[in-house]
Amino acid sequence: MKCPKCSKNWVAEIFWGYPSDINSLEESLEKKEIVLGGCIISNYDPKWECNHCNHRWGDAEHNFENTDSFDFDKGYNLDEVYDQ
Numbered sequence: 542m543k544c545p546k547c548s549k550n551w552v553a554e555i556f557w558g559y560p561s562d563i564n565s566l567e568e569s570l571e572k573k574e575i576v577l578g579g580c581i582i583s584n585y586d587p588k589w590e591c592n593h594c595n596h597r598w599g600d601a602e603h604n605f606e607n608t609d610s611f612d613f614d615k616g617y618n619l620d621e622v623y624d625q
């Protein structure tokens with residue numbers, strides 16, 4: 542993994558959200574293998590951060606626990622529609 546901007550290979554993976562066990566991440570954080578991105582996440586967050594120039598890039602994949610609840614088709618009853 543290299544930074545696309547400065548070509549250094551000292552790159553950290555950005556951890557989004559609150560870590561459940563900060564102690565298990567401590568060593569990685571010290572080595573800058575991981576950096577904390579914060580608790581506010583969106584659909585367009587970068588995945589990598591360069592420790593050299595702070596350039597961020599990539600596409601982080603968040604595992605939203607409640608993704609299924611955003612199914613707007615639920616509650617729309619097909620039987621009712623066809624009865625009319």
Ligand SMILES: [Zn+2]
Pocket residue numbers: 544545546547548549591592593594595596
């Ligand atoms: Zn860089």
